[in-house]
Each structure stands twice: as C-alpha cells, then as structure tokens.
Amino acid sequence: MYDVRPNFIIGFHGCEKSDRDKLINHPNEILISKNPYDWLGNGMYFWENNYARALLWAKEKKKNGKIKNPSVLGAVIHLGYCCDFLDSKYIHLIQYYYTSFKDLSEILGDELPKNKDVPSDPNRDMLLRNLDCAVIEHMHQRILENWKKEIEKNGNSSIRNFDTTRGVFTEGGPAFEGAGLFEKSHIQVCVRNSNCIKGFFIPRDEVFFPQVNSTS
Structure with a gap:
C-alpha cells in the first residue's frame, strides 16, 4: 500500500562537465552505471538533495585523474516503486535475497563476492561494494524472471519490478571528535527505470533574498 513513493525529489549527479551538457541537450541518453562494485546495483546514481556532496565527489574524481572539469547535473526524480533501504520492509527483503544468492553460489561452486576497502581510503568505508551490488542485482x-513467468502464463502479473533503489550511507570520518555524525553521510538514489527522471537541469547559484533596492 505504501510501496510507491508519491513525491518528487531533487537529485544531484557529479560528473564531467561535457557529460552534464550532453544530458541537458539529449536527456534521453541516460548514463547507466554497471560497475560490479556499485553500492545499489545498476542504474543512474544521484545524491538526494545534496549538491555539495555531488560536487565533492566530482572534485575527488578530478584529483584521481578521472575527470577534467568537475560539474554537477540536477534532476527531478519520481521514486515510483522504490526498493527503499530506509524502510525496514526492504531490509528484510534483501536479507531474504542474500540467502537465495548465497545458496545459489554454493550450488554453482562460485565464491561469494566481498565488499572491500580501497588502499587510499583512511576511513575503511568499504567503498567497493561487490557483495551488496551482486545481491541487489x-x-x-x-523478480524480473518471476514477472516474465506470470506474463507468459496469465498475460499479466501482480509482480512489480523496482523503478529505483535508495539507501542511506554513513561515510567518511567523524564530523568532530567523538561524533556520531560523519563527514560524508548521504542518501543515494539509483534510478533503474529512466522514466522516473522527469527532467535535468543545471543547478543555479543562490541569490540574496529579499533584495533591497537603494533609493536616491
């Protein structure tokens, strides 16, 4: 009953400036990430209502030589049918699918992926989420396979495929000594169904309000 998120959110995507401009001019050419270590599986990623974090991510990519001109793309997003890991229901769901994935890996004789740290990360945040990504995918x-089976059998299906995936992450060192708040904590959204992206925009600078007009 409450699985579809009714509201719109603003998302920010850190990227190369040329990629930002390309999506502004050609909004249907969505950038899908399919890295095996992506935190929320395959899709286009956004920082929810967090322009500063998106820009910081892009600037960090520049330091690593992966981006020349760091920039931020804004998007209006409808979460739709969302696998929201801020909701206990979906934590229980992913626990079920972890067991399913683990059992399948044992049957096939495959080694279970692991989340890993990167050597350059002093906070040991396990930035390479290979296990999480594999379980989510x-x-x-x-879900897709079961949906197809019902379609073939009945011509319709009560099963729904997720439009988006959403999670909250504590990342970075403590905001201050002894803090339970962390410097890079954020909410991340992974859009699987590109129809959920209602439009892109170039974020504008804030202006002073209210403006006081001087009189002579």
Whole structure:
C-alpha cells in the first residue's frame, strides 16, 4: 500500500562537465552505471538533495585523474516503486535475497563476492561494494524472471519490478571528535527505470533574498 513513493525529489549527479551538457541537450541518453562494485546495483546514481556532496565527489574524481572539469547535473526524480533501504520492509527483503544468492553460489561452486576497502581510503568505508551490488542485482533478476513467468502464463502479473533503489550511507570520518555524525553521510538514489527522471537541469547559484533596492 505504501510501496510507491508519491513525491518528487531533487537529485544531484557529479560528473564531467561535457557529460552534464550532453544530458541537458539529449536527456534521453541516460548514463547507466554497471560497475560490479556499485553500492545499489545498476542504474543512474544521484545524491538526494545534496549538491555539495555531488560536487565533492566530482572534485575527488578530478584529483584521481578521472575527470577534467568537475560539474554537477540536477534532476527531478519520481521514486515510483522504490526498493527503499530506509524502510525496514526492504531490509528484510534483501536479507531474504542474500540467502537465495548465497545458496545459489554454493550450488554453482562460485565464491561469494566481498565488499572491500580501497588502499587510499583512511576511513575503511568499504567503498567497493561487490557483495551488496551482486545481491541487489540477484534480487532484481529474480523478480524480473518471476514477472516474465506470470506474463507468459496469465498475460499479466501482480509482480512489480523496482523503478529505483535508495539507501542511506554513513561515510567518511567523524564530523568532530567523538561524533556520531560523519563527514560524508548521504542518501543515494539509483534510478533503474529512466522514466522516473522527469527532467535535468543545471543547478543555479543562490541569490540574496529579499533584495533591497537603494533609493536616491
């Protein structure tokens, strides 16, 4: 009953300036990430209502030589049918699919992926989320397979494929000594169904309000 998120959100995508401009001019050419270590599986990634974090990410990519001109793309997003890991229901769901994925890996004799740290990260935040990504993609694949079976059998299906995936992450060192708040904590959204992206925009600078007009 409450699985579809009714509201729109603003998302920010850190990227190369040329990629930002390309999507502004050609908004249907969505950038899908399919890295095996992506935190929320395959899709286009956004920082929810967090322009500063998106820009910081892009600037860090410049330091690593992966981006020349760091920039931020804004998007209006409808989450739709969302696998929202801020909702306990979906934590239980992914636990179920982890067991399913683990059992399948054992049957096939495959080694279970692991989340890993990167040597350059002093906070040991396990930035390479290979296990999480594999389990989430396993979940999506199983749901899709069951949806197809029902379509073939009945011509319709009560099963729904997720439009988006959403999670909250604590990242970075403590904001101050002894803090339970962390410097890079954020909410991340992964859009699988590109129809959920209602439009892109170039974020504008804030202006002073209200403006006081001087009189002579």
